[in-house]
Amino acid sequence: MTAAALKVWVNNTPLELPGQATLADAVARFGIQPPFAAAVNLQFVPNTRYPQTPLSEGDRIDLIAPVTGG
Amino acid sequence: MHSTPTSHTTDDALVLYGQRFASRLLLGSSRYPSPDVLQAAVRLAQPAMLTASLRRQNLQAGEATPNHFWAMLNELGVPVLPNTAGCHSVAEAITTAHMAREVFATPWIKLELIGDDYTLQPDTLNLVEAASRLIKDGFQVLPYCTEDLVLCQRLVDVGCQAIMPWAAPIGTGKGPINPYALRTLRERLEVPMLVDAGLGLPSHACQVMEWGFDGVLLNTAVALALDPVRMAGAFANATQAGRAAFLAGAMPEHHSAQPSTPVLGTPFWHQT
Numbered sequence: 001m002t003a004a005a006l007k008v009w010v011n012n013t014p015l016e017l018p019g020q021a022t023l024a025d026a027v028a029r030f031g032i033q034p035p036f037a038a039a040v041n042l043q044f045v046p047n048t049r050y051p052q053t054p055l056s057e058g059d060r061i062d063l064i065a066p067v068t069g070g
Numbered sequence: 071m072h073s074t075p076t077s078h079t080t081d082d083a084l085v086l087y088g089q090r091f092a093s094r095l096l097l098g099s100s101r102y103p104s105p106d107v108l109q110a111a112v113r114l115a116q117p118a119m120l121t122a123s124l125r126r127q128n129l130q131a132g133e134a135t136p137n138h139f140w141a142m143l144n145e146l147g148v149p150v151l152p153n154t155a156g157c158h159s160v161a162e163a164i165t166t167a168h169m170a171r172e173v174f175a176t177p178w179i180k181l182e183l184i185g186d187d188y189t190l191q192p193d194t195l196n197l198v199e200a201a202s203r204l205i206k207d208g209f210q211v212l213p214y215c216t217e218d219l220v221l222c223q224r225l226v227d228v229g230c231q232a233i234m235p236w237a238a239p240i241g242t243g244k245g246p247i248n249p250y251a252l253r254t255l256r257e258r259l260e261v262p263m264l265v266d267a268g269l270g271l272p273s274h275a276c277q278v279m280e281w282g283f284d285g286v287l288l289n290t291a292v293a294l295a296l297d298p299v300r301m302a303g304a305f306a307n308a309t310q311a312g313r314a315a316f317l318a319g320a321m322p323e324h325h326s327a328q329p330s331t332p333v334l335g336t337p338f339w340h341q342t
Contacts, residue, residue, distance in 0.1 A: 011126040011127070011128050012128075013128065031129060032129065033135075033136070033137075036127065036173065037124065037168075037169035037170070037173045039165050042161055042162065044168035044169055044172075062126060063126065064124040064125055064166075065125065065126075065137055066122055066123075066124060066137060066139055066143070067123050067124065067139060068099040068102075068122065068139055069098065069121050069122045069123025069152075069155055070099070070101070070121055070155065070290065
């Protein structure tokens with residue numbers, strides 16, 4: 001039986017993913033290219049942990065990339 | 071007979087967390103008219119570090135574009151100092167710092183924890199906790215702070231080996247608005263101190279360096295100049311001049327005039 005789809009938020013944008021999706025799935029679907037870093041619900045997730053990080057309904061994912069700064 | 075000026079080759083590196091830097095100027099990378107101007111300013115000023123930040127990248131799937139800023143950072147080869155700009159809580163700052171460490175592959179972090187959006191004043195009540203936790207996590211923390219002596223002492227107490235008091239609110243260009251507090255801070259604490267934020271003119275940078283501060287970090291004063299590249303060079307020179315003056319030791323100030331030409335043997339003295 002296929003798990004129900006789940007809805008998460010990536011950088012405030014809604015994203016539908018298959019049930020049992022991981023952070024690696026969300027990153028791939030979002031399409032961001034390195035370099036970037038990720039956090040789920042304000043918790044940093046090292047890039048080596050993306051495939052082992054399951055997502056839950058309503059999770060808020062932040063993907064951030066280098067920009068200029070003072 | 072003329073004497074030859076002595077050439078001083080004393081090593082006067084800026085040392086932060088045990089790492090040596092040839093320059094005492096740290097430069098921000100934001101608000102320049104173009105990436106080319108930023109690049110030229112950095113090449114001329116040769117800063118010790120270049121600050122950078124992290125922001126959400128919003129895109130539709132399949133529309134990812136190369137990060138030109140990242141490519142420029144790699145090409146310039148200047149050590150990057152990531153910041154936590156825009157963070158309003160300890161949790162946000164800590165998470166952002168960890169993300170920055172992974173992206174930029176550096177333990178350095180300019181810790182910004184904003185307590186007031188109008189003045190961009192640091193959240194002095196929570197800054198110490200954030201710094202303490204990041205130091206325990208292995209970061210080399212450069213906290214952006216006010217010139218408050220007790221706050222800065224607490225930052226040192228939790229392990230900050232350098233601190234970055236503001237001269238004035240970010241982007242104002244006002245220069246040091248509280249010289250008494252800044253100079254008191256310099257006299258009381260021995261850790262390296264970089265004056266960060268609020269400098270508008272090279273003379274401001276020179277002034278704080280003359281007071282014994284160890285370096286300056288600035289962005290807007292260069293980026294918004296009519297000629298940012300030339301201004302970057304001016305700040306680099308002013309920072310060096312102020313440092314040299316501090317090391318040279320200024321003359322004591324006098325209330326009354328002191329003739330610089332010898333009075334003894336003055337011609338026509340008391341002859342009329």
